[in-house]
Amino acid sequence: MPDDVLFQPLEFRNLTVRNRLFRSNISGRFDNYDGSGTETRINWELKFARGGAGAIVSSFVPVAIRGRIMPNYATIDRDDRIPFWRELGKRVHEHDCRFIMQLSHGGRQRDLPGIEFEKGLSSTDSPDPLNGFECERMTAAEIAETVRAFGVGARRAREAGLDGVELHGANGYLITQFLSSAINDREDEYGGALENRARFLVEIVQAIRSEAGRDFHLQVKISATDHNQALLPTEGPGNTVEDTIQVCRWLEAVGVDAIHVSTGCYFPHPRNPAGEFPVDEALKTYDTMISSGTNSLRNYLMLRSGIGGKLFTAMWNHARGEVIEGINLPDARKIKQSVSVPVIATGGFQTASVIRDAITGGSCDAVSMARPLVANNDLPKLFAQGLDRAPKPCTYCNKCMVNVIENPLGCYDQTRYGSREEMIEQILSVFHPSPF
Numbered sequence: 201m202p203d204d205v206l207f208q209p210l211e212f213r214n215l216t217v218r219n220r221l222f223r224s225n226i227s228g229r230f231d232n233y234d235g236s237g238t239e240t241r242i243n244w245e246l247k248f249a250r251g252g253a254g255a256i257v258s259s260f261v262p263v264a265i266r267g268r269i270m271p272n273y274a275t276i277d278r279d280d281r282i283p284f285w286r287e288l289g290k291r292v293h294e295h296d297c298r299f300i301m302q303l304s305h306g307g308r309q310r311d312l313p314g315i316e317f318e319k320g321l322s323s324t325d326s327p328d329p330l331n332g333f334e335c336e337r338m339t340a341a342e343i344a345e346t347v348r349a350f351g352v353g354a355r356r357a358r359e360a361g362l363d364g365v366e367l368h369g370a371n372g373y374l375i376t377q378f379l380s381s382a383i384n385d386r387e388d389e390y391g392g393a394l395e396n397r398a399r400f401l402v403e404i405v406q407a408i409r410s411e412a413g414r415d416f417h418l419q420v421k422i423s424a425t426d427h428n429q430a431l432l433p434t435e436g437p438g439n440t441v442e443d444t445i446q447v448c449r450w451l452e453a454v455g456v457d458a459i460h461v462s463t464g465c466y467f468p469h470p471r472n473p474a475g476e477f478p479v480d481e482a483l484k485t486y487d488t489m490i491s492s493g494t495n496s497l498r499n500y501l502m503l504r505s506g507i508g509g510k511l512f513t514a515m516w517n518h519a520r521g522e523v524i525e526g527i528n529l530p531d532a533r534k535i536k537q538s539v540s541v542p543v544i545a546t547g548g549f550q551t552a553s554v555i556r557d558a559i560t561g562g563s564c565d566a567v568s569m570a571r572p573l574v575a576n577n578d579l580p581k582l583f584a585q586g587l588d589r590a591p592k593p594c595t596y597c598n599k600c601m602v603n604v605i606e607n608p609l610g611c612y613d614q615t616r617y618g619s620r621e622e623m624i625e626q627i628l629s630v631f632h633p634s635p636f
């Protein structure tokens with residue numbers, strides 16, 4: 201389909217991707233406890249490379265152990281991690297797919313603490329409001345050290361032969377904890393006015409440019425609107441899209457090559473990943489977190505009481521709204537109109553005609569897909585065959601998300617399978633390399 205915009209190459213300043221269909225960041229606990237990578241992660245990423253995605257944007261890759269959100273995620277905190285990522289990149293490249301590493305730091309927002317450190321670092325010393333993970337306010341020296349860790353992480357990604365890096369500046373992790381007016385309560389040069397709150401991110405971009413060069417692809421995933429009051433109605437609203445547009449302009453000025461538009465200043469959030477909150481399924485795994493955060497026992501009991509679960513889902517659905525597919529397009533469009541670098545939008549995409557309209561209508565240059573590709577690994581190939589949607593699309597049930605704390609990542613919506621056995625076999629297939 202040479203004329204189809206979905207399959208036209210996208211040219212960034214230092215990178216060309218062969219189509220407009222990116223695999224968005226998504227990962228399970230596929231690696232070793234200590235952050236070394238495994239063949240299972242390679243199997244996972246190859247599913248999407250084979251399925252026709254033009255580029256894979258990795259899941260959360262911690263630049264420091266203290267930036268980890270749970271164990272069993274491969275890290276980029278040391279030089280001896282490089283060979284694993286080099287092998288992963290090489291295998292993905294064999295399918296004409298690019299690989300962009302998401303450089304990440306969780307700050308105060310975590311899922312499972314692990315044994316290496318007790319408290320996360322943050323812009324603030326207030327615990328995360330959802331689960332109540334306690335944290336320490338970063339000193340100037342800790343900020344400088346973390347900025348450097350991002351820079352060195354990018355240099356390692358480049359040495360591994362990867363195609364670029366993305367900064368995880370969205371969804372409530374450490375960079376959001378600096379950017380967001382709802383979280384950052386500092387009184388030094390990293391807090392207060394927007395320019396100060398953006399200083400940490402800008403310094404990270406500068407560190408990456410000096411460690412990894414100006415010609416290495418660098419994009420930033422950012423929450424266009426914080427929507428802080430979605431689950432926390434008594435708190436401030438957080439950053440507006442106008443704030444984020446200004447941040448994106450600064451990012452472009454310091455040499456960022458693309459913006460990846462997401463939403464929400466915590467994770468999960470009713471608008472990200474947009475869909476249901478599967479209370480019954482969550483109760484099977486959330487118990488793992490009860491001992492970790494000061495609010496998690498309260499949350500667990502609230503969800504388990506019938507009425508609490510019902511109230512929570514009503515609040516969740518109200519805050520999400522009606523639109524799921526393309527939920528971030530209005531914000532992406534405003535950002536695209538304000539910067540000249542390409543804009544990638546995430547959020548519910550799984551219909552070829554919707555994606556085509558988003559690109560040709562000027563809202564974004566490409567889309568990234570997470571759950572729809574977990575449900576249908578070969579969705580780009582189905583689009584290339586002329587299908588507008590997969591025969592069994594993702595239902596946005598979010599069971600994949602709530603399982604990931606304890607169980608292998610995969611599609612857990614049994615209604616999409618012939619039987620439970622078929623579902624389990626598909627989920628466990630990540631442990632068996634494909635012969636192709």
Ligand SMILES: Cc1cc2nc3c(=O)[nH]c(=O)nc-3n(C[C@H](O)[C@H](O)[C@H](O)COP(=O)(O)O)c2cc1C
Nearest residue numbers: 224225226227259260473546547548569570571601
């Ligand atoms: C289980 C799960 C894990 C995710 N992990 C990450 C992540 O590590 N980094 C990130 O930026 N986004 C992460 N996301 C968000 C997705 O990348 C994506 O932006 C979001 O789910 C909306 O896209 P979708 O509707 O195509 O799933 C995750 C989403 C899910 C469901």
Ligand code: SF4
Nearest residue numbers: 594595598600611612
């Ligand atoms: S469990 Fe499957 S159907 Fe449900 S949101 Fe995840 S990928 Fe989609």
